[in-house]
Amino acid sequence: MFSPPFLLATFVAILSFLATPSLAVAVARASGSLKLVSGKTFTFRYSTKDKNEKNWIGLYYSSGGGPVNQKQNQDSLVWKYAPYHNGTLELDPKGLSVGTYKAFFLAKDGYQWLADPITVTNAGPAGAVSWLVDSVRLQNARQGSSYRASVRGLVKGGSSVTFSISNGDWAKINNDGVITGTPGSSAKDTTFTVTAKGSDGKTDTVKVTVPVRKSGAKLVENLQVMTYNLWHGGTKVKNYHEKQVRFIATSGADLVGMQETTGGHALRLANALGWYPVQGSSAGIISRYPIEAWSNKLGHGQWARVALDGSKQLLTLFNVHLGYNPYGPYDFCFDKLSVAQTLKNEEKSKRTPQIKATVDAMKTDIARAASVPLLLTGDFNAPSHLDYTPALKSKNCGYDNVPWPTSVYPTNATLTDSFRVAHPDPVKTQGTTWSPIYLKNNNRPEPMDRIDFIYFKGSLSVVDSKTLLVGKPKPEPDHANNEWTSDHRAVMTTFKLK
Ligand SMILES: *[C@@H]1O[C@H](CO)[C@@H](O)[C@H](O)[C@H]1NC(C)=O
Numbered sequence: 001m002f003s004p005p006f007l008l009a010t011f012v013a014i015l016s017f018l019a020t021p022s023l024a025v026a027v028a029r030a031s032g033s034l035k036l037v038s039g040k041t042f043t044f045r046y047s048t049k050d051k052n053e054k055n056w057i058g059l060y061y062s063s064g065g066g067p068v069n070q071k072q073n074q075d076s077l078v079w080k081y082a083p084y085h086n087g088t089l090e091l092d093p094k095g096l097s098v099g100t101y102k103a104f105f106l107a108k109d110g111y112q113w114l115a116d117p118i119t120v121t122n123a124g125p126a127g128a129v130s131w132l133v134d135s136v137r138l139q140n141a142r143q144g145s146s147y148r149a150s151v152r153g154l155v156k157g158g159s160s161v162t163f164s165i166s167n168g169d170w171a172k173i174n175n176d177g178v179i180t181g182t183p184g185s186s187a188k189d190t191t192f193t194v195t196a197k198g199s200d201g202k203t204d205t206v207k208v209t210v211p212v213r214k215s216g217a218k219l220v221e222n223l224q225v226m227t228y229n230l231w232h233g234g235t236k237v238k239n240y241h242e243k244q245v246r247f248i249a250t251s252g253a254d255l256v257g258m259q260e261t262t263g264g265h266a267l268r269l270a271n272a273l274g275w276y277p278v279q280g281s282s283a284g285i286i287s288r289y290p291i292e293a294w295s296n297k298l299g300h301g302q303w304a305r306v307a308l309d310g311s312k313q314l315l316t317l318f319n320v321h322l323g324y325n326p327y328g329p330y331d332f333c334f335d336k337l338s339v340a341q342t343l344k345n346e347e348k349s350k351r352t353p354q355i356k357a358t359v360d361a362m363k364t365d366i367a368r369a370a371s372v373p374l375l376l377t378g379d380f381n382a383p384s385h386l387d388y389t390p391a392l393k394s395k396n397c398g399y400d401n402v403p404w405p406t407s408v409y410p411t412n413a414t415l416t417d418s419f420r421v422a423h424p425d426p427v428k429t430q431g432t433t434w435s436p437i438y439l440k441n442n443n444r445p446e447p448m449d450r451i452d453f454i455y456f457k458g459s460l461s462v463v464d465s466k467t468l469l470v471g472k473p474k475p476e477p478d479h480a481n482n483e484w485t486s487d488h489r490a491v492m493t494t495f496k497l498k
């Protein structure tokens with residue numbers, strides 16, 4: 001609780017995501033109360049019998065991070081002491097993105113609840129209500145199965161926003177922006193218009209598509225998986241929150257392994273998208289479908305098991321952010337080191353021990369990948385041996401046949417580089433991800449390489465893979481107004497699940 005919004009959570013969080021009502025009910029009821037002062041989003045009225053000068057109210061993303069089990073999880077985004085039997089206090093919403101939050105009234109600098117937490121919606125700066133996107137695809141539905149998806153974080157502005165659906169057929173929406181319903185036995189992919197209306201009467205609409213699967217079919221057939229380095233959470237670019245949400249929401253991605261999420265950026269984006277997060281230190285995962293288990297123990301990364309269709313359709317994702325210094329392409333292009341010296345530096349950068357540890361941690365999942373497909377996403381901060389071929393020797397500063405450990409280990413462990421399945425010829429499609437905006441390095445050309453990867457194994461196949469960015473980013477240091485908020489390209493692979 002002691003760090004300001006968006007600063008580093010210094011402990012490795014055991015994350016409880018999605019503080020759903022059912023989780024909240026599992027804890028003992030508290031005797032005090034916590035309410036919003038009417039009409040004020042961040043002003044709370046509290047009361048407790050257990051007055052203490054160190055009682056406090058803290059705000060967390062509703063996607064997760066709060067003390068849902070009355071134990072510390074992530075740092076709060078903002079907080080204040082609530083020292084009286086009763087009183088009102090206002091939290092500072094500055095720096096909080098549009099979306100829903102959870103407020104907790106907690107005892108004595110600790111995490112024991114003094115009241116049931118409440119949900120708070122931040123409409124963002126005053127102004128007419130508007131959607132961040134024109135159209136969006138939500139998670140799949142199935143004939144005869146109940147459905148739920150949230151679009152609240154995709155709208156900004158307006159006060160007391162209400163929602164309605166037209167031509168919704170089987171779907172309805174409540175004023176929290178939650179779409180529910182059960183598609184009928186003849187329902188097909190459904191596109192409807194959702195209107196958000198502010199108290200000033202102004203409205204804005206978004207086209208929402210829900211793919212509807214046949215009854216008995218598996219819920220997810222094609223899965224779009226992305227790896228995305230946020231670049232300091234995105235904070236180097238103005239208005240990064242809206243730009244990132246727009247990018248992810250319109251990319252079609254279902255599952256994103258992210259890097260440089262330090263400070264809760266995975267939680268923030270999941271919150272805005274109505275998705276499920278795992279927040280680690282640098283690495284973070286967000287998923288359109290529920291995450292049923294996860295661990296941040298790797299340190300440089302994490303794994304998550306995604307329940308695509310309850311326990312009937314599972315998938316395991318490892319996501320990593322490997323060490324960045326020293327950087328192999330600089331060793332070659334700038335310092336002309338030998339391959340042997342550069343491989344020593346790969347150890348020194350920690351990338352080699354980190355990829356070894358990652359592959360070791362994947363053993364069980366590799367063995368059962370035929371039943372539970374396995375993915376590895378990441379910013380590996382090193383190229384692939386598949387791209388250091390004789391045909392690319394001059395592009396690669398005169399080096400070829402380089403056994404980059406970070407690609408050799410996963411490959412030897414029988415994982416496959418999905419981008420090179422879709423684009424087997426590295427001359428034809430280099431797939432550079434580093435860097436669209438760092439073009440010069442002390443007046444030398446920045447070496448261009450593919451250092452962000454999506455590996456896979458098991459019962460899924462590659463339909464397509466591409467590198468992504470938005471607009472025409474201006475090179476660093478003129479990047480502040482770019483629509484693209486990163487210094488890497490993202491990579492997205494479309495898989496067909498068998
Ligand atoms: C608020 O606290 C004051 C001082 O402790 C007490 O006199 C008053 O009854 C309390 N009011 C409510 C509504 O609990």
Ligand SMILES: *[C@@H]1O[C@H](CO)[C@@H](O)[C@H](O)[C@H]1NC(C)=O
Nearest residue numbers: 403404405408409411412413
């Ligand atoms: C990878 O496999 C190749 C071929 O079997 C082997 O020569 C090499 O030593 C292995 N490398 C590592 C790092 O395990």
